[in-house]
Amino acid sequence: MTTLALAQGARWKQALTNPIVLASVIAILLVVIGQLVSPGFGSYGQIINLLRVASFLGIIAIGQTIVILAGGEGIDLSVGKVATFAAIIGSRVMDGHDANLALGLLVPLAVAAAIGLVNGLGIVYLRIPPFVMTLGMLGVVQGLILAYTGGVAAGRAAPALTALVNGRLALSIPGVLFVWLLLAIAISLLLHRTRFGWNLYAVGTNRVAAELSGISVNRTVISAYVTSAVFAGLGGMLLLGYTESVFLDLADQYMLPSVAAVVIGGTLISGGIGGYAGSAIGAIVLTVLESLLTTLDIPNASRTIVNGVVLLLLLALYGRQRRLRS
Amino acid sequence: MSGMLDRIRDVRVGALATWALLVIAVVLNAILQPTFFSLYSITSNFATFVPLVLVAIAQAIVVVGGGLDLSLGAIVALSSVVAVTVMGGEDGRVGLGFAVAIAVGAVCGLVNGLVVAVVRLQPLIVTFATASIFSGSALVVMPKPGGTVPPVMTGIYRTAVAGVPVSVLAVLVAVCLWLVLRQTRLMRHVYAVGGDPGAAYASLVPVTRTRTLTYVIAGAFSGLAAMALLANSGSGDPFVGADIALNSIAAVVVGGVALRGGRGGAVGAVVGAIVLAMAANIVFFFDVPTTYRQLVNGLVIIGALALSVLSSARRAAR
Numbered sequence: 001m002t003t004l005a006l007a008q009g010a011r012w013k014q015a016l017t018n019p020i021v022l023a024s025v026i027a028i029l030l031v032v033i034g035q036l037v038s039p040g041f042g043s044y045g046q047i048i049n050l051l052r053v054a055s056f057l058g059i060i061a062i063g064q065t066i067v068i069l070a071g072g073e074g075i076d077l078s079v080g081k082v083a084t085f086a087a088i089i090g091s092r093v094m095d096g097h098d099a100n101l102a103l104g105l106l107v108p109l110a111v112a113a114a115i116g117l118v119n120g121l122g123i124v125y126l127r128i129p130p131f132v133m134t135l136g137m138l139g140v141v142q143g144l145i146l147a148y149t150g151g152v153a154a155g156r157a158a159p160a161l162t163a164l165v166n167g168r169l170a171l172s173i174p175g176v177l178f179v180w181l182l183l184a185i186a187i188s189l190l191l192h193r194t195r196f197g198w199n200l201y202a203v204g205t206n207r208v209a210a211e212l213s214g215i216s217v218n219r220t221v222i223s224a225y226v227t228s229a230v231f232a233g234l235g236g237m238l239l240l241g242y243t244e245s246v247f248l249d250l251a252d253q254y255m256l257p258s259v260a261a262v263v264i265g266g267t268l269i270s271g272g273i274g275g276y277a278g279s280a281i282g283a284i285v286l287t288v289l290e291s292l293l294t295t296l297d298i299p300n301a302s303r304t305i306v307n308g309v310v311l312l313l314l315l316a317l318y319g320r321q322r323r324l325r326s
Numbered sequence: 327m328s329g330m331l332d333r334i335r336d337v338r339v340g341a342l343a344t345w346a347l348l349v350i351a352v353v354l355n356a357i358l359q360p361t362f363f364s365l366y367s368i369t370s371n372f373a374t375f376v377p378l379v380l381v382a383i384a385q386a387i388v389v390v391g392g393g394l395d396l397s398l399g400a401i402v403a404l405s406s407v408v409a410v411t412v413m414g415g416e417d418g419r420v421g422l423g424f425a426v427a428i429a430v431g432a433v434c435g436l437v438n439g440l441v442v443a444v445v446r447l448q449p450l451i452v453t454f455a456t457a458s459i460f461s462g463s464a465l466v467v468m469p470k471p472g473g474t475v476p477p478v479m480t481g482i483y484r485t486a487v488a489g490v491p492v493s494v495l496a497v498l499v500a501v502c503l504w505l506v507l508r509q510t511r512l513m514r515h516v517y518a519v520g521g522d523p524g525a526a527y528a529s530l531v532p533v534t535r536t537r538t539l540t541y542v543i544a545g546a547f548s549g550l551a552a553m554a555l556l557a558n559s560g561s562g563d564p565f566v567g568a569d570i571a572l573n574s575i576a577a578v579v580v581g582g583v584a585l586r587g588g589r590g591g592a593v594g595a596v597v598g599a600i601v602l603a604m605a606a607n608i609v610f611f612f613d614v615p616t617t618y619r620q621l622v623n624g625l626v627i628i629g630a631l632a633l634s635v636l637s638s639a640r641r642a643a644r
Binding site for chain 1 (some may be wrong): 396400416441445447450451452454455456458459461462463465466469487572575576579585611618619620621622623624625627628631632635636
């Protein structure tokens, strides 16, 4: 009897310390608090709207998850700028015409992939630490944006893209959520059912062991950075569909939240352990939090403060590192 | 004994790439800007360099200790708006302003340090979160740019003492501060903790306290940077310093400090900061079309980063 109770207690504890469960509980709690403080916050339409806003961060966080899983202090600080650049190129190429849609999607994603390739090559062959390489790339992409636009954003999203992102496909759910769901499933399959995914976890856990067991570490790491940039670009394109026209700093603010979403989702920043489901929920938590603070009508300044405090509390729940003594 | 000799040689070679970059930057700048060595140019150039130089020293101390601080820019913003509010434009309160700026910086640093070292969370995410707390607080103190810096501060900042511009003196004083700090047991502990926390712990180094103190010292230096920024701009701005944190990390890397911790020093970081600041100058005087300026600057910075990382990587492999 006692042992059973103990075992059950242990199971509960285990479930509650599982980052994905914990993050989901927090997301739901935040929605409940929102509903209590401001009735209507937890309504169906409002939740769908929250998820739509979260989807852009969530899609950019796909790449960040993969890069962090690959280990070796992996991180991609250039995702925000790459997303912005992709949206800027996309809007120019599309110029508001559906006929240019295919080209308007392909060109920006190809440019993003090229940026990711340079990141990967620099990190693997020049052995520049990822933080430094992608930080430098952030400056270069910002320069590319200015050189390409001359400081003026132009063009417009193709109506079809806007229809896909904002249009209600079924159950009054906007298309971008279906895109996000499909991507989330595809990424989870990629991570857990394909050779690339297995290699990624192996490389993230122990590079030497991975190399010795015949995995091409370099190729895996480079692919991770290319993937990261492509998903950042895709996030930027969907954001373009949402806003229809671009600004020169459209997606810049997603850089660090994408890392935060991954960490809240329970992926170890040192690599090898974690997955995308957590990051997706992390993106939702961050978005709900932001929206709750906006709804509470807290002034901008205090909202920024509360946001930081809550983020720290979230991390303190399970992001702690081991003691030196143990 | 030979190990120690190696280490001394190591330190020198490590800084070589950084110094080479500085020489190249100075030569290029001097060629492109004929008035480069005039007292006026040096004064105004250094007046803009000082804040980044001070934050780079701050960042170097944290990074050597195995951490990272993304909140230093926000700390600069918060310290500067608090200081400018406290001084209220009166010359008599400049001393108070300095004390307050340094204190605010140190308290912010203490928050960072406690969360990173005692609660044991990832420095990258912690300082991202605290940056949002500090910049939010800056907005509470001063919702929009304003306030007046005491005239004596802005006046002295642009003058020269015995032929040496005050802004250059500020950099020299900061370097001296570091050199003194470098001799203390605390900094030896910082190097030990940054190099191998487990070994440091085993050798009875107070790891938690040391880590916390690196953030406190970095906060205090950022408070000083806030005063330099105020002296240069003449008024307060809660939005200032958005780029300072990332730039300081770039400066530290160009200065040959390993992000992994335990290697390098603040002198390199100072040189790195000056190189980065001069790179922007050079691009400006190269007559690069305005829209391409940032791209060229970005490419130069990534080149400088690659060069210093590569030279130190080869050293580590040897």
